[in-house]
Amino acid sequence: MLFLINHAAHAFCGNYVGEAGSELVNTASEIAIVRQNNRTTITMASDFEADVESFAVVIPVPEILSEEDVKVVDPSLFDTLDQYSGPRLVAYSCDELYPEPSRSRPMLGCAENSMVMYNDSSAGGEGYSDVAVEARFVVGEYEIVVLSAEESASLLGWLNDSGYAVSDAAGDMMQEYLDGGSYFFAAKVDTSLIPDDQDMLSPLRFSYTADVFSLPIRLGTVNSPGEQDLVIYALTDADEGRVAISNYEEATVEDECLFRGEEDFGDFYEERFSDAVGDEPQWVTEYGWYVTPWVAACDPCPPTEIAEPMDINDLTALGFDAGEDLGYGAEYYFTRLRMRYTPAQAVADLTLYISGITDNTQQRYIQHESYMEALYPVCVEGWVEDDPGSCADEGFKYRRRIRAEERGCAVVKPWDRTAGLALVMLGILGLVRWRRS
Numbered sequence: 001m002l003f004l005i006n007h008a009a010h011a012f013c014g015n016y017v018g019e020a021g022s023e024l025v026n027t028a029s030e031i032a033i034v035r036q037n038n039r040t041t042i043t044m045a046s047d048f049e050a051d052v053e054s055f056a057v058v059i060p061v062p063e064i065l066s067e068e069d070v071k072v073v074d075p076s077l078f079d080t081l082d083q084y085s086g087p088r089l090v091a092y093s094c095d096e097l098y099p100e101p102s103r104s105r106p107m108l109g110c111a112e113n114s115m116v117m118y119n120d121s122s123a124g125g126e127g128y129s130d131v132a133v134e135a136r137f138v139v140g141e142y143e144i145v146v147l148s149a150e151e152s153a154s155l156l157g158w159l160n161d162s163g164y165a166v167s168d169a170a171g172d173m174m175q176e177y178l179d180g181g182s183y184f185f186a187a188k189v190d191t192s193l194i195p196d197d198q199d200m201l202s203p204l205r206f207s208y209t210a211d212v213f214s215l216p217i218r219l220g221t222v223n224s225p226g227e228q229d230l231v232i233y234a235l236t237d238a239d240e241g242r243v244a245i246s247n248y249e250e251a252t253v254e255d256e257c258l259f260r261g262e263e264d265f266g267d268f269y270e271e272r273f274s275d276a277v278g279d280e281p282q283w284v285t286e287y288g289w290y291v292t293p294w295v296a297a298c299d300p301c302p303p304t305e306i307a308e309p310m311d312i313n314d315l316t317a318l319g320f321d322a323g324e325d326l327g328y329g330a331e332y333y334f335t336r337l338r339m340r341y342t343p344a345q346a347v348a349d350l351t352l353y354i355s356g357i358t359d360n361t362q363q364r365y366i367q368h369e370s371y372m373e374a375l376y377p378v379c380v381e382g383w384v385e386d387d388p389g390s391c392a393d394e395g396f397k398y399r400r401r402i403r404a405e406e407r408g409c410a411v412v413k414p415w416d417r418t419a420g421l422a423l424v425m426l427g428i429l430g431l432v433r434w435r436r437s
Helices: 001-006 021-027 078-084 151-159 168-179 265-277 310-315 399-406 414-436
Strands: 015-019 028-036 039-044 056-062 069-072 088-091 132-139 142-148 183-189 204-209 228-237 243-245 285-292 333-342 352-354 364-367
Touching: 028 078, 056 204, 069 132, 069 142, 078 228, 078 285, 078 310, 078 333, 142 151, 151 168, 204 228, 228 243, 243 333, 265 285, 265 333, 265 364
Parallel strands: 028 228, 088 364
Antiparallel strands: 015 088, 028 039, 039 204, 056 183, 069 204, 132 142, 142 183, 228 333, 243 352, 285 333
16 A cells, blocks of 8 residues: 555646657657567557658567457557656646645656568469468458568568568678567558548567567657657556666756756757767667546646546457456556667667556656745756745745745645655554554
8 A cells, every 4th residue: 555655645736738759759760669578579650751661660579470360450549548657838827836734625669760671573472482471361451471481581571572672781681680589570551441431551460378478669760761760658557667778878868957948948958868879879868657547647637538547348359458447447557668879879679678667757847936936946057056036926826835934844845745644644544453453
């Protein structure tokens, strides 16, 4: 129960002003990944802009996938993931920062990066004896094959003869995967199977069992025009916590600071991200939240007309096993990572791990108001040292704060409510247990 209290007490008030995610992911690949025990489910958003008939994807996988392992999902799911977890701009008033005490008020890449082109050849990949078609099936608008081979030259030949124009430069990488025991999952689009009311490709979801938790990115750099961004939305069991990357460096983007609003917020965040990662292949944790059905999964959350929170159906669509349906939803941990790299920098696939960290974090920026200067530094500039503003300057009276200052007590900041609530809840729990005994 203590574990639960630590997460249930993080929801603040405030107004959601906007987020930077929608702008930045227009040039990034998006991947949703679910990891539970040794089962990995990957869903790839397809933002392919060329002729849809020339779309294809080839991905190394650790086992032979069957039709039951592959699904398509509603494209709108990625809008929800992005808008709910994106770097956000918020606004707070003095009333929200210092509320009057009240008993009635509760306190609280792979899709784009792995694309290859195929031509109109109708050849069937004959003449490559060491290439085996382990599975062939259709899911949604995708024609899918799972291949095994001994030599990458044969595999490349089979793919090209079967209608996939894979660059010869991929040969060495493909051989490394083959030597490691990987199979290759390949999918291309049958345009006649695209739903009439759908104007984009369905995200493709596939699952496999493996002790290693990783994400292949190297093969997708073969056709890269240069710098690439990858956004990963990761779902794990609630007590497993945040997902991280072990074999590349983590960067920290300045946040929890006052945004003056002198430029577009999306452009502003992009500059902060670029400054943080520099010229190195680094990644950033943009969001991490212990989600429960009864507590908001952000602070503050977007209005429902912008992004509805994920429900059981959304989680299931992404491959998350919520276990027994308790009637009110599921608990899980939601991580958002963003990484930037060039082909030369992507020297290894991503090795992911579950950290066990269950604290909440997000890239949050506060709209500048003079009365906020005593609580937060100004982004880029730092703390206002010459007469910083505060709510007192606005004539705001906070009786509990004034009484505390008169007694020489420390002023309780909004983020300190968690500890007070935890103590109250512990007292209530103790009383309940005493009565039951």
